[in-house]
Amino acid sequence: MLLTPEDWSAIRLSLKLASVTTVLTLAVGAPLAWWLSRGEGWWRRFCGAVVTMPLVLPPTVLGFYLLVFLGPFGPVGRLFGQLGFRLLPFTFSGLVTASVIFSLPFVVQPLQNAFEALGERPLEAAATLGAGPLDAFLTVIVPQTRPAFLTAAVMGFAHTIGEFGVVLMIGGNIPNVTRVLSMQIYVYVETIEYARAHVLAGGMVFFSVAAMLVLQILKPRREKFAQGRI
Amino acid sequence: MSIEADLRLSFPEPGGGRLDFHFNLALPGRGITAVTGPSGAGKTTFLRCLAGLERPRGRLTVNGRPWQDGKFFLPTHKRPLAYVFQEASLFPHLTVRRNLDYGARRRCRRGGQSQLDLDRFIAILGIGHLMDRKPETLSGGERQRTALARALAAGPEVLLLDEPLAALDRDRKEEIMPYLESLRELTLPIVYVSHAQDEIERLADTLMRLTRPGLPAVVEAGRQRFSK
Structure with a gap:
């Protein structure tokens, strides 16, 4: 067997996480990118900076603060507790929440650029x-920026698949619940099972190249659209 | 039936200071009003104010209906107008037919209806054979004719034209001119921005002359075509 049941479970979990995250990030990111592209006030710039921050922030820092905020003693965690919801840390929903925030710049940037262009x-x-x-947004803007939406989706998806630090902080490493692909590789390396690590890591490399290839293929169309001042 | 405007708009100037526009005038409710004046006098700005693409202060009444008054501001998409920009500004992802449908469908949903026979205008504009083409495959003249047809298809009560011929060469201009002249038979006000004297002489029923921002516009009858 090339892949163990645990591997499959991690792959399934990663794909599920990336899919859900991509959909949610697009749903949040598209209006956000639209709003950011519509003006230049200082409040807008500040929000733009906050949204872009995960690009430069160590994932562990973001994960740590999310853990604090969403945990039982954090403001959001307390609210969830009072409302009778389950706390987010160490659950799949918690992973999704963190991933959406962490992937937001990768979705917002291409969209915002396209809207501005x-x-x-x-x-x-x-x-x-x-x-x-x-x-007008749905019938004129979205169809004319479709390549940017595809870019945003690919970036958001690929970035979430590759996520490690945030997942470790907010999700822990619970098999079948939060042990995603990158986490599984980490476990193999920790236990010196390099052969198994190779299979998954090699697959990730292949996947990443494929994702970037998709973006390259999309590129000429994007230029054609950019010229389309008709 | 007329356009009555008392609008003030102020822009920051690139070199500091402000540019103040004040449009206080009345235009007739039918025929072509040509808006002329030097660059920077506010011709396009006036048109954009009528369309609600700018947000001036003041009052604007069109055909007896308030479009703007004090705090009340009818947004562009609710004003029964059509606007032809300097560049055709067609939607590149839609065919010519669907470009024409875009405005027509939305206005009909609001209960408006076109007073003119669109098929006839498509024939007059000579774009019948282009209906299934995408804008990127059209020539400049074809695009501008399509833009004109798209504006008319929306069944506007006011037609705003912002130098629709400026981007075209002489031959294309001659190609479209007769169509513009034929617009005069419509019973709706047409406001036509241009600084080409030949266009104005051929088209204008009324002349609106802008000289400088802040100075009042002069509105005078053109060649009194109505009386004929």
Whole structure:
């Protein structure tokens, strides 16, 4: 057997986490990127900086603060406790929450750039033809920035698959619950099972190359769209 | 039936200071009003104020209905107008047909309806054979004609044209001019920004002259075509 049942469980968990995270990050990131691309006030810049922060922040730092905030003595954790919800740390939902925050810049950046490149004109044209803001966003902006949405989805997905530090902090390393692929590799290395680590690590390399290849293939189309000032 | 405006708008200037526009005027409710004046006099700004693409202070009444008054501001997508920009600004992801449908469908949903026979205008504009093409495959003249058809398809009560011929060469201009002249038969006000004297002479029923930001616009009858 190339892969053990534990490996499969970790792979399934990683794919599930990345899928859920990608969908949620796009749902949160698209309106956020839209809002950030619509103006330049200091409040907007500040929010832009906060959203981008995970790019430079050590994942362990983010994971640590999330653990504190979401834990039983943190503000969010207390609120959850009072409302009778389960606490987020060391659960799949907790992983998703952390991953969404951590992947947000990878989704927001390409979208924000695409929205800014599009300029005001398509929106104005849509408005003069009777389309309200949401209508125009869905029927004019989204179709014209589809390559950016694909880029954002691939980046968000791949980045979540590769996540380690945040997962370790907020999810721990619980088999079948929070032990994702990167965690499984870590366990193999810790227990000096290099052969098994190789199989998973090699698969990750292959996956990452494939993901970046998809982005490269998307690129020419993106340029064509960028020129499309028709 | 007319356009009555008393609008003030102030822009920060790049070199410091502010640029103040004040449009206090009335335009007739039908025929083509040509807006002329030197660059920077506020021609496009005036059109954008009418469309609600800028947010001036003041009052704007069109065909007896308030579009703007004090705190009340009818957003662009609720104003029954159509706007043709300098560049055709077609939606590149839609075919010509779906570009035309875009405005038509949305206005109809609001209960408006086109007063003109769109099929006839598609024929007049000569874009019938382009309906299934994407904008990127069209020539400049074809794009601008499509933009004009898209504006008319929306069944506007006011038609705003911002130098629709400026981006075109002489031959393309000659190609579109007759279509613009034929717009005069419509019973809706058309506000036409241009600084090309030949266009103005051929098209204008009313002349609105802007000289400098802050100075009042002069509105005068053109060649009194109505009386004929």
